[in-house]
Amino acid sequence: MLLNLFGHFIDVLSRRVVALLLLSFLTACSQQIARQTCVPLTSEAQYCLNPTSSVLTDAQHRDINLTQMVNFTRGQDSHELLTQLDVNSQRMTLVGLAPLGQALFTLVYDGQTLQSEQSLLLGEQFKAEYLMAIMQLIYWPTEQVNQQLSGGNLITISCDMALCKQLVDDNGASITLTYNNIDPWLAQVNVDIDAADIHLQINPIE
Template sequence: MLLNRLWHSAEIMLPRLVALLLLSLLSACSQQIERQTCVPLASEAQYCLSSASAVLATSPQQDISLSQMVSFTHGQENHELLTQLELNSQQMTLVGLAPLGQALFTLVYDGQTLQSQQSLLLGEQFKAEYLMAIMQLIYWPTEQVNQHLTGGELVTMACDIPLCKQLNNASGALITITYSDIDPWLAQVNVDINAGDIHIQINPIN
C-alpha cells in the first residue's frame, strides 16, 4: 500500500519536476522577452491568447499537465521537439525541449501578459507564442476561441474520425485540426496550416 502511494505521488510530481529542470537549464543561456498576446494565424485571421479558466472548469482535474512530442513539416523540412504544457488557475506554461535534451524556450501566460524565455541559439525571429496560440486552438472550447478570434471562425465539422475542427474565413479553410480521440487531451492531433504549407503533429506522451 505504501509503495503504491509513493508511486502515485511520483507520477503526480514528475511532470512538475521536469518543468522546473527545463527552466533551470534554459536560464543558463537565454534571453527574457515580453511577447505580444495577439498573433496573426493566417491571412487576416488573428488570435489573442485567453485564460485557461474555461478549460479547467470542464476538467475533473484542478491542474492539467501534458507532455508531448511535436513534429513540424514545412515542404521538405522536418523538425521535432518535446513540450511540457502546464495549466492552472493562475497561468499557462509551455516549455520546449529539443529531442537531444537542450532547453529551447519557456512561455508563461498569466491571462494578461506573455513572458518568453528562449535559447539564444533560436534567434530573435523565433516566436514560440505561435505554438502557444495553436495549442489554445486545439484544446480550448470552440466558443472561447471564437471570442478571441478576429478575421475568421473556428467550427466543428463532420468527418469520419472522432473530431475535426476548421478555422475558416471568407476565402475558405485556413487551418484544419483533426483528432484521433474525442477527448483532445488523449488524442494525436494533426494541424494543417494551408497558407503556410505547414503540418504539425502532436502526440501525447504517457
C-alpha cells in the same frame, strides 16, 4: 507571418546537430522577452490568448500537465520537438525542449501578460507565442476560441476521425485540426496550415 515563423522554426531544427554541439554553452545564454498576447493565425484571422479559466471549467481537467512530441513538416523537411504544457488556475506554461532534453524556450501566460525566455540559439525572429496560440486552438473549447478570434471562425466539421475542426478566415483560408480521440487531451492531433504548406502532428506522451 505564420509562414515565416514556422519556416524559421523548421530551419532552426534542421541545424539541430550543430545546435546540440553548442547547447551546453548556449542553454546558459537566454533572453527574457515580453511577448504580444494577440497573434495573426492567417492573413485575416487574429487570435488573442484565452485565460486558463476558459479550459479549466471542465472538472476532468484540473491542473493540466501534458508532455507532447510535436512533429513539424514543411514540404520534404520534418523535425521533432518535445514540449511540456502545464495549465493551472493562475497560468499557462509551455516549454520547448531539444531532443536531449535541454530547454529551448519557456512561455508563461498569466492571463494578462506573456513572458518568453528563450535560448539565443533560436534568434530574435523566433516567436514561440504562435505555438502557444496553436495549443489553445487545439485544446480550448470552440466557443471560447471564437470569443478571442477576429477575422475568422472555428467550427466543428464532419470527417472520418473522432473529431475535426476548421478555422476559416474571411478570405477562405483555413487551418484544419483532426483528432483521433473525442477527448482532445488524449488525442493525437494533426494540424494542417495549407497556405503555409505546414503540417503538425502532436502526440501526447504518457
